[in-house]
Amino acid sequence: MKILIYGLNYHPEVTGIGKYTGEMAEWLAKRGHKVRVVTAPPYYPKWEIGKDYSPIRYQKENLNGVDVFRCPLWIPKKLTGLTRVFHLLSFTFSSFFVMIYLTSWRPQVVVNITPAFFTTFVALLGSLLYNAKTWLHIQDYELEAAFNLGILRISRLKKITEYVESFIFKKFDCISTISLSMLRKFYLKRIDASAGFLFPNWVDTKKIFPLKGYNSMRDKLGLHQDNIVALYSGNMGEKQGLEIVIDAARKIESNKNIKFILCGDGPARLKLISLSSGLKNVEYLSLQPRQKLNLLLNLADIHLLPQKSEVADIVMPSKLTGIFATGKPVVAIANLDTEVSRVVKGRGIIIKPGDIKAFASSVVWLAENPVEREKLGKAGRAYAIDELNKNNILTQFENGLEDLVKIRKYKKRFSTGPA
Numbered sequence: 303m304k305i306l307i308y309g310l311n312y313h314p315e316v317t318g319i320g321k322y323t324g325e326m327a328e329w330l331a332k333r334g335h336k337v338r339v340v341t342a343p344p345y346y347p348k349w350e351i352g353k354d355y356s357p358i359r360y361q362k363e364n365l366n367g368v369d370v371f372r373c374p375l376w377i378p379k380k381l382t383g384l385t386r387v388f389h390l391l392s393f394t395f396s397s398f399f400v401m402i403y404l405t406s407w408r409p410q411v412v413v414n415i416t417p418a419f420f421t422t423f424v425a426l427l428g429s430l431l432y433n434a435k436t437w438l439h440i441q442d443y444e445l446e447a448a449f450n451l452g453i454l455r456i457s458r459l460k461k462i463t464e465y466v467e468s469f470i471f472k473k474f475d476c477i478s479t480i481s482l483s484m485l486r487k488f489y490l491k492r493i494d495a496s497a498g499f500l501f502p503n504w505v506d507t508k509k510i511f512p513l514k515g516y517n518s519m520r521d522k523l524g525l526h527q528d529n530i531v532a533l534y535s536g537n538m539g540e541k542q543g544l545e546i547v548i549d550a551a552r553k554i555e556s557n558k559n560i561k562f563i564l565c566g567d568g569p570a571r572l573k574l575i576s577l578s579s580g581l582k583n584v585e586y587l588s589l590q591p592r593q594k595l596n597l598l599l600n601l602a603d604i605h606l607l608p609q610k611s612e613v614a615d616i617v618m619p620s621k622l623t624g625i626f627a628t629g630k631p632v633v634a635i636a637n638l639d640t641e642v643s644r645v646v647k648g649r650g651i652i653i654k655p656g657d658i659k660a661f662a663s664s665v666v667w668l669a670e671n672p673v674e675r676e677k678l679g680k681a682g683r684a685y686a687i688d689e690l691n692k693n694n695i696l697t698q699f700e701n702g703l704e705d706l707v708k709i710r711k712y713k714k715r716f717s718t719g720p721a
Contacts, residue, residue: 303707304336306404306434308425309415310393312341313365316592317536317566318620319441320346322503323415324365329696331367338407339368340400342375342393347537347568347589349377360400371404373397381569390418397421401428410707411435414474417442422470435706438471439501440479442618443487476706478699481618483641501699504692505623512629512683513600520601523563523585530560530669532633533602536621538568543610543655546635548577550662551584560669562606563587565598599628603675604668607634609642610655618642626686631678633664649682 313324323339331337343355351357361372376392378385401424412434414425422438429436471477478501479485485498525531534547544564551562564574565587578584590598599605605625618641625632632650636642643652651664668675 303411303703304407304409305330305338305411305413305703306407306409306428306432307337307339307413307415308341308397308401308421308428309339310342310390310418310421311346311415312339312344312370314352314592315344315346316589316595317347319415319417320344322441322620325504325692326696326699327368328366329692330700333700337368338404338409339370340397340404341370341372342397343372345375345377347539347566349381349569351375351377360396371400373400390420393418394420394424398424398427401425402431404428405431408432409434411437411703413437413439413703415439415441419467419470422474426470426473436474436476437703437706438474438477440477440484441620443484476702478702480620481641484618499702501702502690502695503618503620503623504695505627505686505690506692507627507683507687507690510596510599510624510627510686512679513596517597517600519594519597523587523601525561528559530603531601532560532562532604532606532665532669533565533599534563534606534608535565535598535602535624536619538564538566538570538574542570543608543635544570544574545577546608546656546658546661547606548574548581548584549658550665551578551581553658553662554666555581555583557666557669558583560665561585563601565590595624596628599624600630602628602630604665605630605632605650606665607632607642607646607650609635622646623686623690626682626690629679629683631668631675631682633661633668635661645685649678649685651678 307323307327309319309323311318311320311323313320315321327337327339343357343361344352355361355372357377358374360374363370373393373396375396376389378389409432412425412429412432414422414436416422416438426436476499478499480502482500485500534544538544547562547564554560560583562584564584567589575586607619607622607625609619622645626649632646633653634642634646634650635653635655636646637654638652646652651668653661653664
C-alpha cells in the first residue's frame with residue numbers, strides 16, 4: 303500500500319504522539335508498504351525546534367525507510383489559548399502545500415493523526431485530490447480538553463466547534479482512537495458507533511522490561527540502596543495537574559527514604575520547580591534519550607500518574623504502556639468510573655482527583671510494602687504482554703488499512719480491542 307501519514311508530531315520526539323506515530327510509520331515501512339509522512343519539525347515537549355531543524359524552511363529526510371516532509375511551524379514564546387490556535391494554524395497552512403505537492407504520488411490512504419484538529423480539513427481535501435481513503439486517528443479530544451481546562455473560554459465558540467467537529471468526523475471513512483471511553487464519545491458527538499475502530503497505544507515489551515539488580519542511573523543521581531523512588535516521567539503541561547505531586551512530597555518530607563523524581567519538560571516545568579523550592583525530596587531530570595528509556599522507567603519503585611478530572615476520558619495517558627511494561631506499580635489520579643481507573647485497577651492504586659492526603663499516603667504505603675509493589679507490578683507487566691503487544695496492535699491496524707483500501711465501500715466496524 304501507499305500510505306500517507308499526516309500529523310503535527312513525529313520522531314525524533316521521544317514522548318507522546320510523535321513517538322507512537324514514528325514507530326507506526328517505521329513498522330509499516332518494514333512490512334513493505336510505501337510510507338510518506340507530512341509533519342512539523344520536532345519541538346515537543348520543550349516547545350523548542352530541535353537541533354538541525356528549521357521553523358521556517360521546508361525539509362525532507364528519510365528516517366528508517368520513511369520519507370518525511372517537514373513543514374514550517376510557529377512556536378509561541380508564551381502559551382495561551384490564542385497562541386496555541388495560531389501555532390496549530392501555522393502548521394495547517396504550511397503543510398497544505400506539501401499535501402498538494404504529493405498529488406502526483408497518489409497515496410491509497412491518508413492517515414490523519416490528531417491533534418491538531420485543524421489538519422482534518424487539509425487531510426480531506428488531499429484525499430479528494432488523490433482519490434484516496436481516509437483514516438482519522440484521535441490521540442486526544444484536544445478541543446474538548448481545551449474548553450474543559452479553561453484554555454479556551456468562549457462558550458459560543460464551543461458550540462460552533464462541536465458542530466464542526468461532528469461534521470468533519472462524518473466525512474472520514476474510518477475513525478480510530480486509543481481507548482473504549484474515547485470511542486464512546488462518538489455517541490455524544492452523534493456519530494454511529496460502527497464508525498469507530500479501537501487502536502490503542504502499545505509497548506515493545508522486549509525493549510521496556512523489568513530490570514533486576516544494578517541500575518546505573520540510580521548511582522548517577524546519588525540514590526541510596528534503601529531509597530524508594532516515586533517517578534513521574536512525561537510531559538509537564540496543563541492536563542497533568544502535577545502540582546499534586548509537589549503537595550504530596552511536602553506532606554511526607556519527613557520520610558527521608560522516599561524521593562520524588564520528575565522527568566520531562568513542558569510549559570509547567572518552571573512553575574513546578576518554583577513550587578518545590580526548598581524540598582529536599584524532589585528532584586528534576588531532563589528528557590532522556592530513547593536508548594535510556596528502560597533505565598529511566600526502571601528507576602521507579604512507584605510510578606506516578608496525575609491527571610486533572612477535566613480531561614477524564616477525553617485523553618488516555620500514553621505513558622501507562624511503559625509503566626506497565628516495567629513491572630512496577632502506579633499511583634494514578636482518576637475518577638472511579640473512568641477508563642484510567644478501569645485499566646489501573648489491580649495494577650496500581652486509584653486516587654480521586656484533588657485528594658492530596660490519599661495520594662501521599664498511597665505512596666508511603668507502597669514504599670513500606672514491597673510484596674504489594676511486586677504483586678501489582680507483575681499484574682501490570684502481564685497486562686502489557688497480553689494486551690499492549692506492539693506487533694499485535696499494529697497488525698490489527700494494518701489489516702484495517704488493507705480492508706479500507708481493498709473494499710470500494712468500506713464497511714465500518716467497531717473493534718472492542720484489549721480489556
